[in-house]
Amino acid sequence: MTLTPIATTDAAAAPVSVAGRDFPTNRGGLCKKGWTSAELIASPSRLGAPLVRGADGVLHESSWDDALDHITTSLRGIRQEHGADAIGVFGGGGLTNEKAYLLGKFARVAIGTSRIDYNGRYCMSSAAAAGNRAFGIDRGLPFPLEDLDGASTILLLGTNVAETMPPFIGHLAGAQAAGGLVVVDPRRTATARLTEDGRGLHVQPMPGTDLALLLGLIHVVIAERLVDLDYVAARTTGFESVRRSVASWWPERVQSVTGVAALTLRRLARRLASGRNTYILTGRGVEQHVDGTDTATAAINLALLLGLPGRPGNGYGTLTGQGNGQGGREHGQKSDQLPGYRKITDPAARAHIAKVWGIEPSQLPGPGVPAVELLQSLGREGGVRALLVHGSNLVVSSPNVTAVRERIAALDLLVVCDFFLTETASLADVVLPITQWAEEEGTMTSLEGRVIRRRRAITPPEGVRDELWILAELARRLECSATFDTDPERVFEELRLASEGGLADYSGIDYAMLDAGEAAYWPYPRGSAGTPRPFAERFAHPDGLARLVAVSVRETARPLPLSGELTLITGRLLEHYQSGAQTRRVPELADAQPEARAAMHPSTAERLGVSDGDLVELSNPRGTVRCRARLTADIRPDTVFLPFHYGDEQAANLVTSDAVDPISSMPEFKTNVVRVERVGGLVAAGAVA
């Protein structure tokens, strides 16, 4: 978007005006969240000074020096007594590349801890694991977004783009015109409605059965000889094992598991294989599961058997969720990863990064633990005792938040960097107020792997600081001799060196080039012209071939609802973003969706004695969510939907499970079993006058 500063004397008015920028992804369009985003800059609830919890248990304003000294003293003591791994760092997928990079360096060099992970674990980790396994690389869309314009068939698996990234739907028009937009979602979402009037097909499986659905599609593709055998022979390995693994998933069996008619499955498989330009795209709906990696893998297998990835006008991709969800997962916030998407266990990667950072490889910590495990260790013997949080509202966004709140209460020190007193910040011992997007320089990497610039439009208010500065100050106070630049461009120059030769190689990109408007797609080695379509010739495994990996349904992966129980799925609303920390503070957005509403089918509501707007409780052994009911025929009768943007007793994650995928460590956000009851009990028939 384009920002224009406005001369205003009203302190509460937005200091900039917002306009859409004509860019290939959004084509000048913005959604409601974009148009209203400037309201946050001058929001009256914005923090203007550090807060430190006093002996009275209350947060008091403090000077920057006092706050940073307080943190430093505490960190030193904990490190001395319990070792560096007693200090944890929790990052976010919304941080710029520069901040994400420096945060990883800060954790590993200035603190010396292995305990760093980030909220992208809840977002892209399954798709990333599946992409790495199949292609040897994880770039959300391995093609520019505009390529979708020429598609005749697009299969969207578990993504509601019409609400989560509305301008994106402009790229679906071609497929809609060809009658080929296929949306797989248990809800008839705004995106599913785009298939109406002959523009495509909405497939509405039972939640948690996406993997069986995909195995069934692969079964039909193989059984009906729709496999692109030349492509499979030339560009993949592993076909035999995949073929064997789907022999037991004939369409009628899939129907009995998913609720999707066998006929629908056959027709869909044929449409996908019809040889016209076809794309398969996954979202969190199929990935945020204990079998999310295998489900994404099955989607990739389907795409590979059809010969889509790397073929002009065809492809497979995953739609990255957070603002910098792609860049945020490449440069060292992940527990097992170093900048440039390098593995922390790879000796060559360690040697390279250690050299850039001016330390010995032996000084680099080893792999840490993923987010859920990290949070479960808080305040425990041998666990993390001090936690630094950047760009994350984890007591709203983490699964099983009751347990997370308990763990946070057991910490010796919680430091939160944010611009608002979020639910997480309000629990902190120290809160550091930071700059917002319009006030800082940096880069982000878009869902298509394109590195784009963020430019400062206005001067930040007095009293807030940039996170690069905070990290540098803390490093200095911790007497770390490594370089911690505060200038984003110099940090980016260091990131270039660090990423050089890695999978996500940024070494050929600089600010001047981006400022001149070049479309820079990674991998972008020094001297190259970048890589808009990395799979055109080969995949990133050493032999250049993609891996077809046989996956299977684990029947015991998740509990099934018993009679009277419903399956809870969670997701986003148009008006809100993630934990709602920002959007709930924009009056226009909050007015449109002021509170969480549990969406359920009228026939289910009738059975439960619930009317539209009634207060209901959704409970399971982990907790209880209390909110109002919204009746809609757009959901399966066996399913209830909650948006996850709200805190306190409306937090959807009170009832989600912290069981994780064995490969990606993604929690099970999307299929949890709950019992729904009307608060105040059933109103007996005839009791209402």
Added chain:
Amino acid sequence: MSALRVVLVGYGPVGARFVEELLPAVERGTIELTVVAGEDIEAYNRVLVAEYAVGNTELDSMLVGDREAAEAAGARVLLGVAATSIDRAAHLVHLSTGEAIAYDRLVLATGSRANVPTLDGVERHRRDLASLEKYARQLVARDDELPAGITALRDLADAERVLAAVRDRKRIVVLGAGVLGLELALAAAHAGAQVCVVHHGPHPMPRSLDRGGGQVLRAALRRSGVTVIAHSRAEAVAFRTDDDGTRRFDLLVTADGKQLRGDLLVLSCGVSPRNELATLAGLRTAVGVVVGPGLASWTDPDIYAVGDCAQVVERTDELARQRSLPGAPSGLVGPGWRQASWLAATFTASAERTASEAGASGSAGAAADSATDAAAPVEREPIVMLKAEHIDVVAVGEISADPWDDDALHPRRRVSQWADPEHLRYVKMVTEDGMLTGFVSVGMPRTAAELTLLFERGSELPADRSMLLRFDGPDYDPSTDSDAFAPGATVCWCNGVSVGRIEESAACGNTTVEGVGRDTRAGTGCGGCKGRIAEILARAAEADETPTLTL
């Protein structure tokens, strides 16, 4: 200490699943596995044999076993070798090769064979104990030879015979109107063969369907080009002699004197478990090999049975005295797979417990059986689905009740029914206390899919049963605001702008798409709704010009 020696007899889809799940323990050396496969071929998914028989799929796509992986893990897989007898006292299995293999635990997954009905002109063998003892060599692990031009449809050789007839668009007579026979008939007719189904019941699939569902199915079969002859008991076959001297099937004669000429007779008269090894070894058999809830034989706790040959019955003193026993193998692969997985997990646990105990105390030998008190998952009644692209039939449970029945034994039973024979659609739902206990669905694929899920999970049906029928409506739209111009209908998804908000803006003087965009942000996201905004503005302008009555 020594590994637990497990011998598996039978390598169909259920046997293959058992092997697959046992491999980790085999790899660790706690279990020593020998597979006596019988057929000389990698395990394949028998469910797809009818598809194969009409050329819809190929063998590679049906394979479920992975012999190479099993052998790499250390298992011994004997393809084309049959088990001929069991010496229970010595814990040995004798093979067709003359070899004898020792076992600690023997698992029978011998599956079932196609029934050959009593027909003049076709020889069939009894497999009772006396016959088996006399003719073991001919009867054990072997199926009956059928004359040329007559085949069952059970294995690949059968399928090849059918495939040849389908390719040449021959006349195929199918005897029996169960699921498998109908699947073949429909697929073969679709592939261009002339197909006639002969059966003695009043309508097809008599064991699974009620009269309404059966009649609709019969109409659907006829419309698909399949001739259906009901109420006809087959009595004899007649043969002709080909030019090459082969005596082959010519016509089927029914009890009421019909003569049905054809090139191939496919017998589709159900299946029976392959019990002969168990019978010869003195194990209790009824329909199948009788095993308890832990899948171990009633007679011998070291012998187990899974899949089509296993009849699971909990032993009681009363039942032990009875000649016939309740229940029968389902004949479906799903329950067999679950039994195989469960048994493999049970064996693995007990073998590894033995291994760790032996490691700790130095004692050797197999531990006491753990499976005797544990029980494999109890199966719900299996759902019958006809696998055919153009006709969708799903049924389960007791569905003979009518909506008007007044059954004192089932005071809380309710039946809902919908029939539209002209359009080949029929649904019946039977509930007990609101829970689905049985249903029939013909020609309603999406309804059937939803009912299947509701049945599997024992869920309550919506009070308005007709909701389930609407899934299959061509204009199915669950929205409450399907009127695109209703004030609450969303126009701009990017910015959440409704029809009402745009009309309001128009009333305030914003009469262009751009003007509305500036005012409401509608159309300023992806821009896909600009056309609709223009329509709304046009309608609003029209409304302004239309004279209205003022109050």
